[in-house]
Amino acid sequence: MELTMGSGLFRRKRNRHGKIKETNIEAKINLTHAAIDATYEIKGIDTEDQVMKDFLFTLGCFEGEKITLISALADNYIIHIKDARYSIDSQLASVIRIGNTE
Template sequence: MSLDEAVLGTEYMIKDISTSDEEMKSFLFSLGCYSGEPITVVSRKKNNCVVSIKDGRYNIDIDLAKAILI
């Protein structure tokens, strides 16, 4: 299941980042988004999600959310 299908407020473990785009992988890694890390969707708008990773909150677009497998 990808992050765009996640239930709001539920903590999930990241299983994988599913993309061939190395720049996207590098960006997500810089946010602390990698396998084994807990992630929570805080809110969802039309084409964006606010996620909580470690001690930070980030606004990511739907393409990034679809690349994060939980």
């Protein structure tokens, strides 16, 4: 996981002549890159699937909310949003863009 992150970072740096801020790189990471037990802020849901986006919204999974990765099993991620636990698959995890919270 870290490996893909690293190579992405490298490519982006080269493209933009190393003129990219660290926060921007972070903005590109999604839930599949998250560390277990760490809490992140959701930066956006990158999907065309509006129905799914709306559904996630009603669970409190939208930009600005907090999300915690509880465990990563095979193809599934167990996440914590608003005092509840959900299991999501890696496809869904990859559309949840996250950033570190301070």
